[in-house]
Amino acid sequence: METIGFDDFLKVELRVGRVLAAEPFAQARKPAYVLQVDFGPELGVRKSSAQITVHYRPEDLVGRLVVAVVNFPNKQIGPLMSECLVTGFHDADGAVALCVPDRDVPPGTRLL
Template structure:
């Protein structure tokens, strides 16, 4: 997950640009260690509901999360990036998070129980 540690504001975009990014809510249904990754990471399978289905990804989220604490957790992810090979894993979505005070990823999630596949707007 690439991010700007300085928190610089990105260039201005239009609302139409924003609409091109398809961010959906999913539920983690599988999580396991990813020892082949260059940086500590976990492999995830996330269920986005009937329309999108189950997608695979990996995430550098080992500081705050274990496989056991992720199962059943709702997360937000970009679902319309092209798949990307990360070691032996074909990452199909980008799970979203923000940095804590030490720069470690904290996952984004809705604060209420919402249907899987719901699109951010």
């Protein structure tokens, strides 16, 4: 594993957002949802594709807090322009479990 300095870590903008909407991403090659995530007044609402269909239903995602990288360049994923990267961890079977704060924090809060 390569080590990095703290300044390198600070370049990554990990922010908390609240899921406003989640719907199946029918055009995705692998099962995924399109998420609309609110990062507060500074960053606004951003879209993301998330391969989290094993553990989550769209209706259960609405209102949840997630952690996302918000300073990657936008990425075209099929017909969707993804504007952030929602983070998660692969479980023992390879399905993704979301990385989430364990307390309620305001959308837009930066991870430090």
